[in-house]
Amino acid sequence: xVRSGKQEKLAVKKGPWSSDEDRxxxxxxKKYGIWxxxxxxxFAGLSRSGKSCRLRWxxxxxxxxxxxxxxxxxxxxxxxxxANLGSRWSAIAKQLxxxxxxxxxxxWHTRLKKRLLVKTSVANPGAxxxxxDDGKSIQENSPAGNAKEPATDTSEVSKLEGLLxxxxxxxxxxxxxxxxxxxxxxxxxxxxxxxxxxxxxSDQIFWTQPFLMGNLSxxxxxSAYIQSQFDPLIWSQEPLSPSSSFLDSGYCDxxxxxxxxxxxDVSFLERPEFQF
DNA sequence: AACTCCTACAACCGCAGAGTT
DNA sequence: TAACTCTGCGGTTGTAGGAGT
Numbered sequence: 138x139v140r141s142g143k144q145e146k147l148a149v150k151k152g153p154w155s156s157d158e159d160r161x162x163x164x165x166x167k168k169y170g171i172w173x174x175x176x177x178x179x180f181a182g183l184s185r186s187g188k189s190c191r192l193r194w195x196x197x198x199x200x201x202x203x204x205x206x207x208x209x210x211x212x213x214x215x216x217x218x219x220a221n222l223g224s225r226w227s228a229i230a231k232q233l234x235x236x237x238x239x240x241x242x243x244x245w246h247t248r249l250k251k252r253l254l255v256k257t258s259v260a261n262p263g264a265x266x267x268x269x270d271d272g273k274s275i276q277e278n279s280p281a282g283n284a285k286e287p288a289t290d291t292s293e294v295s296k297l298e299g300l301l302x303x304x305x306x307x308x309x310x311x312x313x314x315x316x317x318x319x320x321x322x323x324x325x326x327x328x329x330x331x332x333x334x335x336x337x338x339s340d341q342i343f344w345t346q347p348f349l350m351g352n353l354s355x356x357x358x359x360s361a362y363i364q365s366q367f368d369p370l371i372w373s374q375e376p377l378s379p380s381s382s383f384l385d386s387g388y389c390d391x392x393x394x395x396x397x398x399x400x401x402d403v404s405f406l407e408r409p410e411f412q413f
Numbered sequence: 414a415a416c417t418c419c420t421a422c423a424a425c426c427g428c429a430g431a432g433t434t
Numbered sequence: 435t436a437a438c439t440c441t442g443c444g445g446t447t448g449t450a451g452g453a454g455t
Contacts, residue, residue, distance in 0.1 A: 153423070153449085175440065191441075192424065227443060238443070239423080247421050 150184040154193050158183055162190055163198055196239045203235030207244055215241055216249055 165181035171194075174187035183190060196202065207215075211233055218229045226238035226245075233241065 151425070173440080186425095187440085188426090188442095189424075195442090196423075224444065242444075243422050 148184060149186050149189075151189070154185075154197075158185065159193070159198060162194060166194065166198075192239075196237045201235055202237060202240075207236075207248075211236065212244075212249060212252075215245060216253065219245065219249075 161181050161183055165177065169180075171177070174191045176187070177183075178185045178187055178190050181190075185193075197204075214232055215229055218232060222228050224242070224245075226242045230236055230238040230241050
């Protein structure tokens, strides 16, 4: 594809996102949807790479992202699915509405793997707990252990994990659709939605992206279902070329205003007046 | 109080695959 | 079919903050 050679790279900012950057990204996406991650930062007034914007949105700002501690049930699901699928985090994330692959990956590496290893050593007292990347357990069992240079015998880890392959598992629904974390615009969060409901819903709505708006730029015809979720005015807007700054929009101003009120809390976006 | 160590998680990087021309 | 862009994925790194000494 021949794309506009608009890849001139301004100084791209890296590192943690500021609340101001978050506000800009949220406001822009709420207004125009997702149409092109690479060009979006420029229109949104962000000195970030498209990749960075996407990551920030997908892993943190997206309204259906569930922040906070993992439940025991979620932990079990991750453990079970990891035993079956390995480190296919995106596939695992599809079974955990509201959780992102990045969250799950981090959670696995920082907590679940350790928990598994502890359980294993309890169940198999003979098994040495070396060969983990768990600095703490290494130290506990080997005073000379160096947490900064954890053992990296992943095959040993895999063996141990295999031991735990779970027979009492909760049911793992089949992966029926790539509808990871679709955004329920009707206002209810996925926390209130069972896996079954999600799968059924996914079959109907077919989308694979949390933001349908982005598909507009691909000449896709919105389904009746999707259309019913949006204000026709929004649908009729041209998402590709925001001719004026989004900051001129009263709509976005109100988003920014409310966001300021709440500092980093974006939960206000769930309020009815901010639903499309 | 000051320092070091450790944990948890946000963010980055490189790569692969899909889509478009 | 080649060339190019965009997106998504998995591995890895950086760092803030808490715990321990």
